[in-house]
Amino acid sequence: MAETRRDEQFSEYVVQRRTQLRRIAYLLCGDVHKAEDLVQTALMKLYVAWPRVQRTGNVDAYVRRILVNSGIDESRRPWRREEAGLEGLDPQAGQGPAVEDRTALMDALATLPLGQRRVVVLRHFLGMSIEETAGDLQCSPGTVKSQNSRALARLNDLLAPQFGAVGGNDR
Template identity: 40%
Template structure:
C-alpha cells in the first residue's frame, strides 16, 4: 500500500474518534475540525515513520492534546472572555441545564485541567494513560484532576453532588485494576 493510501486508511478509521476528542477539548465544532485537520496534516508529513508504529492513533491523540494546549496558550494571550449568560430560573435536576452549566465551567478551566478531565472521565482513561498522552507524571495528572474538580465545584456549585462521585475511592487507580 502506498503512503497516501495507507494514511487515508488510518484517517478514515480514526477520524471520528479523534474529532470527538477534539470537540471535547475545544468545546466548539469548528475549532475541533481545525484541530483535527492540523493534527492530520502534521501526521501526513511524518507518516513514513509513523505507519510503522504499533499504535499511530496514540501518537495522534498525544499530538492533539499538545496542539490544543499550545493553541489555548496563544489564544489566552489575545482574547478576553465575554460576560456570563444571564441567569434564568431552572430546576437543578434539569439535565440540559446541567450540561450547559458543565460546559461553561469546563471552558473556564485551564487547558491542562480541561484536558485531564476529558481524558480521565469522558474517555475513561487511567491516570497512567493520561500521563502518557500529556507527557507528564501520574502525580501531575492526580493534582491537575484534583484542582480541576475543585475549580468546577467553585464555578458551578450545582454540579458538586455529581462531581463528588468522580473522586470517590472506587474511581481510584487501584480500584480499577
C-alpha cells in the same frame, strides 16, 4: 505502489477516527471551529509521520499528543483569543445528553485551567489510565492525580447543585 498503499491506509484510519478526533478536540478547546482546525493540523502532521508512526503501532496516542500540543500552541497565539462572531452557526451536535446538560458541562469545563481541563478530558471522557494520561501530557502520574483532583473538586462545586456529586477516585 507503496505510496498508494500508504495513502489507502492513512485514508482508512481517518475515516475510522475522524469523529472521535473531533470530539476530543472539541472537549479540549470548547469550540467547534477551533476543534476542526486542531483535527486538520493533527491529520497533516500525522500524514507526514505516517510510515514511522504506523510502524510503532500506537497511532491513536500519537494523534492525541498532537491534538493536545496543537491546542497549547493555538491558545498561546494572541489572535486565537478572539471570540467567534457568528453566533448560532455552529453545527448541531448528535444525540446525547440534553442541550442544557451539555452546556452546563462545557461551561464548567471552560472554567478549568487548561492543564486540568486536558486531564479531565483524557481521563474521564476518553477513559485513559493515569499513566497513559501522563504519557500523553508529558508529565508525571502525580501531576495527573493532583490536576484531576483539583478539577473534579471544581466541577463538583459548579455542577453539584444541578446534577449531584461528580468525580472519581484516582488513588
